[in-house]
Amino acid sequence: MKGDAVKGERKQATRRVITLVVNEEEHALMVEDRETLLDVLRDKLFLTGTKEGCGTGECGACTVLVDGQAILACLMLAINASGKKITTIEGLAAGGKLSPLQHAFVEQGAVQCGFCSPGMILSATALLSKNPSATREEIQKALEGNICRCTGYNKIIEAIEKVRDKIS
């Protein structure tokens, strides 16, 4: 169990103040060294759009952008994200307008239960910003770390291709 490693360490935990720039807002936060970026986003900043599906870096539901890179927030310590620019799913719809990928996910039927959608959309966002003309194979490869159990990935990949075709 995830908690096994931290049992009894409560008293010795080191705390420090870090600065996170999340969705273009700066936050000064007191965190313990062992806290993950995911814990801080969800429990301290209440940005619960970032999901935890496994806590061990296997499902991709916690994917966020750190300086534009798709990163698993459950595997990154918050102190290592200090000073970095973080984008969560809540930061994508600038001014209340869905990003092209968010819009395409809704329109193409790429969302079912929706639990993987935030991580999936952020992985795709990172891909298209680096490689706007990604092939189907490149899209599949980029999403390989994001598990979806509902859709079989078909409509997710179609949605991303639709956005790719528009921008490239």
Add this chain to the structure above:
Amino acid sequence: MTRLIGKRIPRIDGTVKVTGEAKYTVDIQLPGMLCAKVLRSPLPHARIVHIDTSRAEKMAGVKAVITGRDAWDVRHGFVETPRYPADQYVLANDRVRYLGEEVAAVAAVDEDAALAALDAIDVVYEELPAVFDLFEAMKQDAPEVHPVQVPDLDEPYKNIGGMCANSFGDVGEAFRSAYLVRKDRFESQLRTHCYLEPQATVAHYDSTGMLHVWTSSMGTFRKRMHLARALKMPESRVRVHKSWVGGAFGGKIDLFSHEFCTALLSMKTGRPVRFVAERDEIFSYFRHSQPMVIDLETAVDRQGRLLGQRARCYNSCGAYRGSGVVFIFLAWGFLVGPYRIPALDYAGYSVYTNSPVRAPQRGHGAPKVRFAVESQMDMIAEELGIDPIEIRMRNARQKGEVLPNGDSIRNAGLTECIAEAARATDFQRKYSENTRGQNEKSTVKKGIGMGVSSYFTGTLIYPNNSAAIVLFNDDGTLKLLTGALDIGQGAETVLCQIVAEELGVDMQDIRVVAADTETTPVDIGSWISGLTYVTGNAVKKAAQEVKKMLLLSAAKEFEAGPEDCELRDRRIYLKETDKSISFERAIARHIRENGGDPIIGRGNFRGLKDAAIGPSLKNAKGAWSDSYAFDAQVAEVEVDMRTGKVTVVRALTAHDCGFPLNPLLVEGQIDGQVSMAAGQATVEDVIMKNGVTLNPSFLDYKVPLATEMIESSYIDIITEQYEREGRFITKEVGEGYVSGILAAITNAVANAVGFRAKKLPLNVDSVKSFTNPGDSE
């Protein structure tokens, strides 16, 4: 013509799900919320001698500790009937029967304190002999998992938690007169749901004595009933709120110990409490699907027509009945559904073992049964020199037939499904070409296969029925109150479509309030494949009622009859004129003239309206369902002869689901089922040894990934009757299509390499042992 029904309408909850606004149970945060953790048995079978919680109770940050002593003597079960009384304590009482069974629970200020408290609970166990293999468990000298078993068992078996037997026709004569008899054993592995949102519950017992619950489930009303019963509370004191659900696939329907514990811990502390399961807890201790062994004996004539079958199904239901007894009952139905069988001798046994309890998973037995039947169908066809399409056409049920349980399949597009699927995939040509290719020296071989199945559309298990309320706002927009819980399939969207269609308004004009047991009417829930049919019809009736009232009010304005009026663009028109009034005006008039009635319509629906209760779990007799969906699915695979790797390249689903209300959602259901079936066929396998799960993570339990996406296509077979009158009435679409494609994949592998798998999964080891037997390492 319909305006919205039958159209590709994007889901109404899409936006909140892509922005992160949608709150799932794991996202619920309440002030002062405590963290709950569960202590589990470290042994697969033991007597609990003593539990001492005093050290844990005194620890800093620990607010409450509960054990079986706090849980009265309450037992619960997926099935609670006189034949199958509830057999599981919500917290272990005197005995634990599987490794991971819940023994105690704590609530503490944070996760660390809760975990430390678990360590401080002292439990003394006296280990008992355990049994894990189902056939070992059936032997007379096996360790006894439960002191009681099925009352009417007349065979020398032990640990039988449930049995279902049903026979019809002259089976002896069928086998005596047969041209060919095949007897095979088929085995399916233990697979699991892998819903992405972990099991989670938040409970808050407030100062008025009301218990508020958020829990990741498949239906809030069923949870409320079970939870209230376990807590010995009236249902009216339990409010299960809606939260979005991150996938379920059958795995979240039962009442779980953690739900009871979270609720009781909140009652003890007066504070909100949250439990979230760790992923390895889910893999190791929560309810998975059920492995099945089928001994299937089939008699056919010279033309491959079925004369009779003998079938014995065995499953391990785990340490408690769970849904095991339903599984062996349903297996009978999945045998007799698609093909005409004149005679059948069936018995199913659900066997207790010291393993975690088993649950439904998408298809609930159908994938395993169809894997067996469809595999054998191809084997028989090959022996008789008939092609796989022809043998299916000769046996497929036709519309108007009556099933052995008395259910009528008034319309069944099965033969069209088979014919269309074969035509669209150029099946026969590819099949012959691949068969010839078996003897060629190529490293990658191609295969094509077909599987057929049928699935019922809802049956009677609590809450059996759905009700709905549709009401007008003063501005002419509408509100739909439904107990339906959207678990990802798009329930809210399709129900909204039905109201919008009836009232001639846009989707945006309707607000759906759903799944809150306090504010919405009772609902069947997102399971047993009945929601769109049962709730959909309730919603339709409610919408028709408000429409009727609105038209009456408008007709008075025109001094005409309601039949002279029609609805368009939130206005009511006098037919064949340009005279119209707004919805607002008709509503205001109705309020004024009817003592303040703002136009509220109610609707209700129950399938099998003449049946008092559901079918018998003992003998499968009694009506099951109003209608059955049918499908024929084709898989195309490639098998790498060197590595044994099976790649599912393409899938086609030709299906009769009645009328597809929203093809975008239907396609999503099909794609998901194809993917889940491919996982089951080729990789997924929960590996257990002596009660321990050896692969409790997504790294070690492999599910299909984006790189394994299968090209999926669809053919809707809409029967004449549905075309004519049933545009609102749909059939099952959410779980029946795992089965045909699972069988199709295994048949396609046989077509590619000649390897006939009788045991799932068809992983690289099993395939390689056939394709490359010399290279064993």
